[in-house]
Amino acid sequence: MMTNFQTSQHPMKTIDIDGRSGRSTIYVGARLDDLPAALPPDRTVIVTDPVVRQALGDRFPSFPVVEIGTGEAAKTLDTLATVYRRFIGLGLGRDSFVLAIGGGVVCDLAGFAAATYLRGVRFGFAPTTLLAQVDASVGGKNGVNIDGYKNMVGLFAQPEAVWCDPTVLASLPPREIGCGMAEIIKHGAIADLKLIERLESRREAALALDPGVMADLVERSVRIKAAVVARDERESGERRQLNFGHTFGHAVEKVTGAPHGEAVARGMALAARLSCELGTLPEADAGRLIDLIASYGLPTGIDGAPEALIDALAKDKKRAGDRVHFVLLESLGRAVVQPIPLAVLEKEFHRL
Ligand SMILES: NC(=O)c1ccc[n+]([C@@H]2O[C@H](COP(=O)([O-])OP(=O)(O)OC[C@H]3O[C@@H](n4cnc5c(N)ncnc54)[C@H](O)[C@@H]3O)[C@@H](O)[C@H]2O)c1
Ligand SMILES: [Zn+2]
Numbered sequence: 569m570m571t572n573f574q575t576s577q578h579p580m581k582t583i584d585i586d587g588r589s590g591r592s593t594i595y596v597g598a599r600l601d602d603l604p605a606a607l608p609p610d611r612t613v614i615v616t617d618p619v620v621r622q623a624l625g626d627r628f629p630s631f632p633v634v635e636i637g638t639g640e641a642a643k644t645l646d647t648l649a650t651v652y653r654r655f656i657g658l659g660l661g662r663d664s665f666v667l668a669i670g671g672g673v674v675c676d677l678a679g680f681a682a683a684t685y686l687r688g689v690r691f692g693f694a695p696t697t698l699l700a701q702v703d704a705s706v707g708g709k710n711g712v713n714i715d716g717y718k719n720m721v722g723l724f725a726q727p728e729a730v731w732c733d734p735t736v737l738a739s740l741p742p743r744e745i746g747c748g749m750a751e752i753i754k755h756g757a758i759a760d761l762k763l764i765e766r767l768e769s770r771r772e773a774a775l776a777l778d779p780g781v782m783a784d785l786v787e788r789s790v791r792i793k794a795a796v797v798a799r800d801e802r803e804s805g806e807r808r809q810l811n812f813g814h815t816f817g818h819a820v821e822k823v824t825g826a827p828h829g830e831a832v833a834r835g836m837a838l839a840a841r842l843s844c845e846l847g848t849l850p851e852a853d854a855g856r857l858i859d860l861i862a863s864y865g866l867p868t869g870i871d872g873a874p875e876a877l878i879d880a881l882a883k884d885k886k887r888a889g890d891r892v893h894f895v896l897l898e899s900l901g902r903a904v905v906q907p908i909p910l911a912v913l914e915k916e917f918h919r920l
Contacts, residue, residue: 590726672704679710698748747829761901833866
């Protein structure tokens with residue numbers, strides 16, 4: 569059962585995702601303040617974290633609130649169990665609606681909780697970080713970590729609706745904005761030269777979080793991920809493109825403990841250089857992408873001991889035999905996935 573949740577007076581763009589695990593509608597330009605009318609009264613529960621509640625709680629619709637801890641450490645099976653217990657305590661039945669308001673941690677965990685509670689109740693997201701708006705709430709992946717293994721347990725299930733409000737980003741620390749920008753740049757680099765141009769020409773307004781400009785960047789970005797996911801929800805082929813900058817980025821993240829987006833920024837710069845070395849991308853395009861990444865205050869150099877990085881790459885869970893599915897660029901806006909032998913990567917690493 570799908571409901572039309574478009575209720576806002578604000579200009580909204582609607583993006584539909586048709587995944588195997590369900591349909592999802594994303595409303596970009598929505599406002600948190602307009603949600604109540606769109607949700608079932610008496611049967612909706614909010615899941616959030618204390619930092620988000622502190623920053624935005626006065627704009628929450630008046631439904632009961634279930635709080636989880638803040639940050640990656642809260643994304644566990646223990647937290648999940650406390651959420652189920654709160655749902656039971658609140659008397660949530662099959663006709664209830666779970667609304668996650670928060671970053672990727674809240675959305676991933678609340679989505680998992682909703683999709684499994686009573687074998688699945690309705691749910692939606694109001695993502696409050698830039699990363700969650702352009703990445704975590706699009707694509708139907710939900711889950712938690714276990715024993716230090718990220719996103720080890722979970723399921724595919726599409727939120728019925730996602731409301732992206734550009735004004736909620738105002739309270740985000742600049743570093744969190746940078747992490748979201750890295751994913752937007754990624755979407756442009758793999759699929760949309762226009763998005764790259766927009767990022768270049770509207771940089772000042774974007775960094776000042778102008779709501780109109782942010783809604784435009786989020787919309788273009790979501791469209792790209794939505795299109796890829798619709799064609800390949802379970803990552804057998806095309807969805808791999810979304811890993812641009814991530815193969816090396818994950819290695820940097822593991823070795824240096826850098827925030828995800830900053831590690832991905834380094835990974836994209838390296839992948840662009842590697843694309844030149846391997847002859848798929850003109851030098852000028854690589855330079856342009858690296859300049860763009862840097863202009864958003866993100867790092868572009870290699871960081872971490874080479875041996876440790878290569879070791880981490882070798883343990884990449886997306887490795888196939890002695891090769892790594894590496895995402896290269898053919899131009900700005902066009903990606904190609906190539907299996908590259910680890911030995912070649914290692915050699916190029918040392919050269920770069
Ligand atoms: N499901 C997917 O496809 C997918 C994709 C990418 C990432 N993820 C997951 O997303 C998570 C990372 O997401 P994240 O970066 O949003 O992290 P997060 O949810 O931990 O949010 C980052 C911090 O910002 C705070 N915060 C959130 N909104 C705020 C606001 N408006 N104002 C002030 N503070 C605010 C949070 O309390 C938290 O401290 C990871 O667990 C990752 O695995 C999932
Ligand atoms: Zn990422």
